[in-house]
Amino acid sequence: MLLCEPMEHRHTILIVDDDAAMRQMLESLFREQGYATVEAESAKAALECVRETEADVVLSDIKMPGRSGIEMVGDLRRVRPETPVVLMTAFGSIDSAVEAMRAGAFDYITKPFEPEAVLLTVERALERRALEEENRQLRRAVDRTSGFGDLIGESPAMREIFALIRKVAHSRSSVLITGESGTGKEVVARTLHYSGPRASKPFIPINCTAIPEGLLESELFGHVRGAFTGAHATKRGLFEKAGGGTLFLDEIGDMGAGLQGKLLRVLQDREIRPVGGTQSVKVDVRIVAATNKDLEREISEGRFREDLYYRLNVIPLHIPPLRDRPDDIPSLVDAFLAKHSEGGPRTLTGDALARLQEYPWKGNARELENAIERALALSDGGEIGVRDLPAEVIGSTSPEPSGEGSSLEAVARCRLPLRELEDRYIEEVLRQTGGNKVQASRILGIDRKTLYRRRLEAPRRQAANS
Ligand SMILES: Nc1ncnc2c1ncn2[C@@H]1O[C@H](COP(=O)(O)OP(=O)(O)OP(=O)(O)O)[C@@H](O)[C@H]1O
Ligand SMILES: [Mg+2]
Numbered sequence: 001m002l003l004c005e006p007m008e009h010r011h012t013i014l015i016v017d018d019d020a021a022m023r024q025m026l027e028s029l030f031r032e033q034g035y036a037t038v039e040a041e042s043a044k045a046a047l048e049c050v051r052e053t054e055a056d057v058v059l060s061d062i063k064m065p066g067r068s069g070i071e072m073v074g075d076l077r078r079v080r081p082e083t084p085v086v087l088m089t090a091f092g093s094i095d096s097a098v099e100a101m102r103a104g105a106f107d108y109i110t111k112p113f114e115p116e117a118v119l120l121t122v123e124r125a126l127e128r129r130a131l132e133e134e135n136r137q138l139r140r141a142v143d144r145t146s147g148f149g150d151l152i153g154e155s156p157a158m159r160e161i162f163a164l165i166r167k168v169a170h171s172r173s174s175v176l177i178t179g180e181s182g183t184g185k186e187v188v189a190r191t192l193h194y195s196g197p198r199a200s201k202p203f204i205p206i207n208c209t210a211i212p213e214g215l216l217e218s219e220l221f222g223h224v225r226g227a228f229t230g231a232h233a234t235k236r237g238l239f240e241k242a243g244g245g246t247l248f249l250d251e252i253g254d255m256g257a258g259l260q261g262k263l264l265r266v267l268q269d270r271e272i273r274p275v276g277g278t279q280s281v282k283v284d285v286r287i288v289a290a291t292n293k294d295l296e297r298e299i300s301e302g303r304f305r306e307d308l309y310y311r312l313n314v315i316p317l318h319i320p321p322l323r324d325r326p327d328d329i330p331s332l333v334d335a336f337l338a339k340h341s342e343g344g345p346r347t348l349t350g351d352a353l354a355r356l357q358e359y360p361w362k363g364n365a366r367e368l369e370n371a372i373e374r375a376l377a378l379s380d381g382g383e384i385g386v387r388d389l390p391a392e393v394i395g396s397t398s399p400e401p402s403g404e405g406s407s408l409e410a411v412a413r414c415r416l417p418l419r420e421l422e423d424r425y426i427e428e429v430l431r432q433t434g435g436n437k438v439q440a441s442r443i444l445g446i447d448r449k450t451l452y453r454r455r456l457e458a459p460r461r462q463a464a465n466s
Contacts, residue, residue, distance in 0.1 A: 011126055012036040014055035016046040016072070017088075018064045026059065029115050030122075043067035043075070050080055057106075057125045058085040059118070062096050070096065073103040082132060084125040088113070151184065151191045152335045155325035161188065161317065168315050169196030174267065176252075176312045177290040179319030182366030185290040186250065188319060192288060193246040201245030204238050208249055213256040218275045221262070227276025239272045239283045246286045252312065253293030253304060260305045267311040287312065322364040326357045332365055336372040337384075346376060348384045354413075355386055359393045423458040426451065 013035050015026045020041070027037045038053055040046035042064055049055065058076060062069035073085050084106035089096050100108045106125045109117055147153060148162040168175065169192055177185045186205065193203040211219055218227070222237030238247060249255075255263070266272050267287065271280040289312045298304035322328065330353060338345040348356075352375075361367050371390050379388040386394060411421070426444060433439040441451045 010034055010036075011056040012038055012054060013122060014038045014040065014046060014049055014053075014058045014060075016040045016043065016058060016060035016064070016069065018042060018061065022061070026118070029118065033119060043069065043072035046072060047075055047079065050076060050083065055080075055083060056129060057122050058083055059122060060085060060087055062087050062089050062100065070099050070103050070105075073100065073105050077104050082129065082136075084129055086118075086121050086125055147331065147335075149191045149194060151187050152331050153325070153328040154331055155327040157320050157325050158328055161319065164315075164317060165192050165195060168192070171315075172284075172286050173314040174287045174289065174312050175315045175317055176295075176309075177288065177317045177319065178295070179290075179292065180321045180362075180364055181292045182364035183292075183319040183321060184365050185292075185319060186248070188317065189246070189248045189288045189290060193248075193286075198245050198286060202242050203246045203248065204242040205248040205250055206238055207251055209251045209254040213259060216255075217259055217262065220259075221266075221272045221274050222277075223275035224277045227274070231276065234274070237272065237274060239266065239285055240281065242285045244284055246288055249287060249289040251291060252289040253291035253295055253298055257303075257305070260308050264305060264308045264311060267308075322361045322368065323359075329353070329357045329368070332368060333372060336369045337376070339369075340373045340376050346379075346381075346384060349386070352384055352386045352389060355389060355393055358413075423454070426454060426458075 013026075013030050015023050015030075015037055016039075017023050017026070018041050023039050023041070027039060030037050038049055038055060040049045043060075044066055046058065046060065050058070060069040060072060067075070069085075069087050073087070076083060076085055085104075087097075087100040087105045087108040088111055089100065089108050090111050097108045097110070106128065107121050109121055148165065151158075151162070151165075153159070153161070165188070175189075175192060177188055179185050189205070190203060193199065206216075206219065208216065218231070218235070218237065220237050220239055222235050222240060223231050225231060225234045249263075266283070269280070270284070271282050273280045295304055295309055295313075299306045299309055322332075333348060333353065333356060334345075337348065356368065356371070363370075371393060374390060375384045375388040379385070414421075416424070426440070429443050430437070430440045433443070437448055437451060441448045444451065446454075
């Protein structure tokens, strides 16, 4: 007998028992509480029922003709792993209770039981199911998003950066962001600010190279009236303006020596003194600094103070170059397409995307963004193809002597005849040796005469092929 007739109720309980009287008792108990019930008289019938209806919890006897309740738990977990099963065991059969839990049952109750006990256990099972569902949804949402705020990326390296940002967003310790130009240092700094408790306070970026050293000091610390010619009024500095927030010192590697000392003092004392002023002012500012310079080298060459470096580098955050994380390119491309497309985001052909993933992007995400923006402007409105990409990107699949395994793959994708590949390789080696034919022929393993002959023949071969 199989009675699959779920009703519109809060939750559906599947009752499995070969004893009809027991089923009936449980059915009325649950229906009284507003549950919907579905009944099955065997493990086999229960499985069919589960396939057809949405049971939220399964309540089953263990001892039944055919497959036992314990075996059914195993079957159910394969079809509906998210559905909790509560088993009913005869009093005293502790072995089967243990077995039930081992098989993956949510819980068991021993017969005879108080109605309250069954209701309570089923309620707990429902709560757990709801919690697990919520977790699954959250996890799906996290997996779907390929970024963190405005910061895009799904490569392991970027995921580590997201995790680090999450971890340190609440602290006031200084952060030093390093990475090549265009890797997204400023985006990271903003994300850090906006994901912590300072989010409601200002984020103030200042580029240390853009402002002459003399001015930078009064920009940062402010000045009092008459501090210097032109200081007609007292002016608050960025440290005060950023109060409670974050000051982003971009290109810190270019800060002059005098100012480095003053900044160090501010970081130590957490107070500033405006230019020309006599009184210090307490400041609560988090410092995030960034540079694309190798600060350790700047230190060893005497251009950067080591003590300041340690004060800034409390939390180091390095962003690897884009060429080392090609996994981030598809989602960055999507984001840039959406940002720069007029009238709905446009798309890119698979070939074009493959080319973008092979290109070494010396200017990192910034260069990629420019390439997308330009391709959008130049293409004729349809999908963006390889021909719409910048010439240097299209050309990049010619032999790149970068020593990376993947570049050979890229070369093979060009489908070049071996002779032509050799011609191009010869030209590239010549370019790299600055036209030094002795050096080039040594690298190529051919003598100078052969090199000369090959270069003579190359244009003829190209003409014959085209
Ligand atoms: N992970 C990223 N997600 C989204 N956009 C990014 C990402 N990385 C870089 N960008 C975009 O690339 C451009 C350059 O980023 P940003 O200005 O942060 O680089 P930077 O490291 O500060 O460069 P520089 O050293 O030249 O100042 C910006 O338009 C930024 O929006
Ligand atoms: Mg920058």
